[in-house]
Amino acid sequence: MSDYRKIDAQYYMPAFSRTMMIRRGKGCTVWDDDGNEYLDLVAGIAVCSTGHCHDDVVKAICRQAGELIHCSNLYYVPGQAEFAEKLAKVTNLSQVFFTNSGAEANEAALKLARLATKKTKAVSFIHGFHGRTLGSLAVTHKPGIREPFEPLEPKCSFVEYGDLEGLRAAVDTDTAAVLLEPIQGEAGIIIPPEGFVEGVREICDEKGALLIADEVQTGMGRTGTWLAMHQTKVMPDIVSLAKGLGSGFPVGAIVAREGLAFKKSEHGSTFAGGPLASAAGMATLHVIESLLPGIAAKGERFREGLARWNPRVCGLMIGITVGEKCPEVQERCAEKGIIVNCAADGNLRLVPPLIITEAEIDRATGVINEVLTEICS
Template sequence: MKNTDITAQYRALDDQYYMPAFSRNMAIVRGKGSTVWDGDGKEYIDCVAGIAVCSTGHCHPAVVKAICEQAHELIHCSNLYYVPHQGEMAKKIVEVTGMKKAFFSNSGAEASDGALKLARVRTGKKKFVAFTHGFHGRTIGSLAVTHKPAAREPFEPLGLPTTFVEYGNLDAVKKAVDNDTAAVIVEPIQGEAGVIIPQDSFLEGIREICDRKGALMIVDEVQTGMGRTGKWLALQHAKVQPDIVTLAKGIASGFPMGAFAARDGLEFGKGEHGSTFAGGPVACAAGLATISVLEQILPDVARKGERFKKGLAKYHPRVRGLMIGITVGEKCPEVQAECLKNGVLVNCAADGNLRLVPPLVISDAEIDRAVKVIDGALGKVVL
């Protein structure tokens, strides 16, 4: 089959057999490092990375090797038995988060669900506080604490009483948290909202309010974690210790995996939680290989972010490591299309915000090429 036929084939099958939940018009068929190729063979610098998923780049040799070697040994054995690599991976997650124990899931939404369940069962309380423009997943549980009305309201009632307050407003948090609040769930940087970075004092203030009211603090690091901001966790910039942390996206370089970790004294008892596939042998092998690569590249993430910031300074980007947001407005889709035409993949998040979350292995030369294209697109469409 010619390359030019691939996208058309994908589109035809998708139109006939797949529920139309996504808006898409191109096929990505191959990737290496920070580069991907579409069905026509065109090359792109990928500043989306599967939405902050491909942390070590596409098909990193160490991750591919770990997946293949484990797949030859054992693909699945269920959590009825001790699982190869699961304990090692849990140890690594505990070490990078500063928590006491971990539990694995298959996605960030499942990690959110697990954290919410743990908060309820250990506190005996029923209510949650979350934030406007926050995003925690699309399962019934995680959707209950996700603010976006278009995503949440069609599926109400959702069964978890949740009060939404303005992100960054500590006075509103104080008023919302009461003696029946199980937890406050918060993103240290709001990713789906367009890379909204609060003051460090915001997270510190939430910690103090939770302590006073006896509520737990759940920090959603699904998008911000695993080195994305230049530290293992974005909350580590504020030096806040939460009760529960959720992770996914960059944890296993694109292999489906999530996790949540909790402080000492917070854990599920036997039979309180479970999953057939979570923390399987191949996922944990991929996760361990990913962490090994990230340990080597993490010290350089902040510098790379500053390179993006300097190159796009005229647009006042919001930057924390390799998590970058630029307010564009209603013309954001046009900027995205212009970048696509010129070989750079970018993403429009909520409220007209351009979001850049490239692989953490992106090179200086690739950053400079991406900046040139993005600058040109913004200049052509917006200025």
């Protein structure tokens, strides 16, 4: 076996902090290059929604790979129209444009908002995360990753999450869109106060701005409904999706309400919505459809199992405030065979595969309780 750490250090830009190689995965379990086994509660950061290497998704990808791997969007792409139809129907929206990632989806959403409104500015929220490409970074709050690349477009104002009066003051006559995560994922599973999402919709309507719901992390059943927005009374103008949409295959999308769509030559992509992406995405949607009825109960089992630590729970998004010892908790859990993740501000984030079983939840909460008691009590 090659000394991949040495090769990586020499040839791969050191943009990531990594300690292990995950060599293989099946269901909610992964194995590292030393053969150690882990229960995965991170799922590639909410990506492997149907678990690792779900049989239906693997078969769909392999079947399509044997027929056609790539066909540019100069032509009708096999499976793309059917995938778009299914996605529009489960989101209760109208039309789809596929992308390769969540950042690309948010870029597309911003472009569409500017085209539709003829306005140029955006408003987003403190601790919000929308991507690392230049456009998506412009609307991402975290100063440490945004400020080195300023000035950025679109010009964006940042408002405290939950502050409707601050939002009303920030949205002006040149605001094309407000970008909202229904639950802030990278911030550590921050759930908004009651009525906040409805208030954002009202302000957008008052000011003539579009509401873009960034459901890259919350979408595709993660919270127990197809979209987290489906748990509110609000219909967004545009939804951005990725992560759990392809079970690990790179798939993203925007889905827009009726009357919002790119016209010919206003947007494009060589790879987006290709044959493999469409096959993986369609298979993923069918699997999630069968899982949806049980997701809320699984979240409640996590809540009960971790009740001592006051977890924030919505479906299978679970956050626990740990503080500065969060990295130590993450490391100790891994030593005990459970992969968890530290998001921003010392918040422990759990976003396991949607297929996780009751027995796996109980095993996970047992270890997490043990580690938190050991380190944080």
